[in-house]
Amino acid sequence: MISTMKSLVRTGVLLGGIAFGLAACGPEYDHTDITLTQKSSGLEGEFSSQRIVITEGGVITAHIVPWNDDKDPLSLTLREKASSVNAEPMVEIHPTVKDRTYAFFGTKAGQTAIEFVVDGTVVLTVPVLVTKQTEP
Amino acid sequence: MSMGTTNRTSAMLAATLFAAAISGCSNNPSSGSAAYKAGELGNGDFLFACAGKNQDGAACLPYTNATTKFPTRIASGSTFDITFVAKSDQGTKLITDNPRYEGVVVDGVEPYVRRTVDGTFSATQPGYAVVYARDSAGSVIDFTSPIHIVKVDNLAIYDAEKYVADNNDENKVPVPVDSIELTVGTPRSFRVRAEDANGEPLAGSIAVSWKSGTDADKLSAHSLAWVGVLQGFAPVETDVTIEGAAIKKTVHVTVKAAEVTQ
Numbered sequence: 001m002i003s004t005m006k007s008l009v010r011t012g013v014l015l016g017g018i019a020f021g022l023a024a025c026g027p028e029y030d031h032t033d034i035t036l037t038q039k040s041s042g043l044e045g046e047f048s049s050q051r052i053v054i055t056e057g058g059v060i061t062a063h064i065v066p067w068n069d070d071k072d073p074l075s076l077t078l079r080e081k082a083s084s085v086n087a088e089p090m091v092e093i094h095p096t097v098k099d100r101t102y103a104f105f106g107t108k109a110g111q112t113a114i115e116f117v118v119d120g121t122v123v124l125t126v127p128v129l130v131t132k133q134t135e136p
Numbered sequence: 137m138s139m140g141t142t143n144r145t146s147a148m149l150a151a152t153l154f155a156a157a158i159s160g161c162s163n164n165p166s167s168g169s170a171a172y173k174a175g176e177l178g179n180g181d182f183l184f185a186c187a188g189k190n191q192d193g194a195a196c197l198p199y200t201n202a203t204t205k206f207p208t209r210i211a212s213g214s215t216f217d218i219t220f221v222a223k224s225d226q227g228t229k230l231i232t233d234n235p236r237y238e239g240v241v242v243d244g245v246e247p248y249v250r251r252t253v254d255g256t257f258s259a260t261q262p263g264y265a266v267v268y269a270r271d272s273a274g275s276v277i278d279f280t281s282p283i284h285i286v287k288v289d290n291l292a293i294y295d296a297e298k299y300v301a302d303n304n305d306e307n308k309v310p311v312p313v314d315s316i317e318l319t320v321g322t323p324r325s326f327r328v329r330a331e332d333a334n335g336e337p338l339a340g341s342i343a344v345s346w347k348s349g350t351d352a353d354k355l356s357a358h359s360l361a362w363v364g365v366l367q368g369f370a371p372v373e374t375d376v377t378i379e380g381a382a383i384k385k386t387v388h389v390t391v392k393a394a395e396v397t398q
Contacts, residue, residue: 038176040266041281057248059266059279061177092245096276097179097237103268103276105245133248133263 027068029118032076035063037101044131047104052114052128054091054106063101066118077117078102081125090130106130164221165204172221173206175269175278180222182206182242182267182280187215187256187341207339209286210265211330213381214340215256218242220269220278239272248285259340262287288381289333291342296325296363315388316366316376318355322394323367325360330381344380355391368392 032049039045043055047062054060066074078093090112092105104114109132116124164183165171172181184206186196196203210216220242243251248265250258259265264282271277292312318324326346330338346364348357354372358365364378368391375386 040176040264040279043264043282055264057245057263057265058282059176059245059268061276094270094274094276096177097271098177103279105266105268107246 027070030069032066081113179278185217211338211340291328318368325363
């Protein structure tokens with residue numbers, strides 16, 4: 001009797017382990033492709049996974065696609081990482097009418113960061129520099 | 137054909153005619169006009185308009201708020217209007233073949249330009265400003281290349297009636313006056329246009345206050361809509377003050393007695 005119960009427990013543990021392993025083998029976030037598509041002419045603008053530069057009052061757009069390891073595109077949320085609760089936003093982020101292309105408005109000069117969120121998890125944080133316009 | 141079907145057909149015909157009439161009512165310049173500034177994303181154009189009729193001598197045609205050329209330089213502290221036009225269509229709902237934009241709003245990227253409560257734009261500080269169009273979902277449809285907002289150095293005063301007289305030449309910039317002469321009992325109205333440090337005119341409407349000085353009993357100066365109205369009650373040589381776009385200046389005014397006809 002005892003030996004039968006031990007056998008059942010071992011089987012249960014084994015099946016549970018297999019189920020957990022299978023679940024862990026599902027597609028996971030892999031990487032994000034980023035392409036700068038437009039910037040306000042005559043104003044500074046850069047966009048990469050390492051650094052974003054926007055001129056205060058200017059606009060840049062970027063095509064951004066996060067991928068899983070099955071090479072499927074994932075849905076993305078972008079948000080400015082606020083330095084404090086009452087911090088004034090330095091960047092406005094809007095979707096554009098073009099799929100997976102986003103517009104970034106520099107609204108206040110300073111340093112901030114943008115978080116790339118996939119399935120509720122921050123997968124990338126990119127520092128942002130919003131530069132002051134040079135005197136026209 | 138039943139009566140109901142006839143009514144439905146009539147209603148549909150009326151709706152179609154109404155829609156056709158509405159779409160044919162656009163006073164927009166024709167496609168390719170210099171009045172448009174092409175959007176950077178290629179989804180439409182932006183059309184400049186003065187914030188009110190007949191008050192922007194640098195950009196707008198007399199008696200209209202329309203312009204023939206999208207201005208390259210706009211006065212800091214001025215107001216103006218910009219609409220988004222896609223395939224000759226404008227308004228909150230832009231129906232193009234594909235795509236279709238709903239709830240279109242035109243807005244500005246702060247801090248150089250700001251949408252005001254009355255729906256016009258305010259050029260808030262010198263620099264380069266971007267205006268954009270978005271739909272009801274908040275998606276950006278298009279945006280302008282940077283628009284140069286220029287510091288105002290002078291408010292040039294010009295005779296509002298001369299402006300009227302010049303309306304046959306839409307490109308003619310009104311000639312400013314350095315001093316003003318009035319005759320007792322005959323009011324005259326004046327407008328201002330903004331100028332940069334080189335005396336070049338700047339687009340945008342400037343709200344100006346006109347004030348008479350210590351001789352208010354002999355000369356009345358007040359602001360009425362976008363014009364300053366001066367009226368002399370007795371001969372006097374005095375100054376009036378005008379203020380707008382962070383500029384304050386005085387103008388010498390001579391009020392002469394009316395000629396008495398024998």
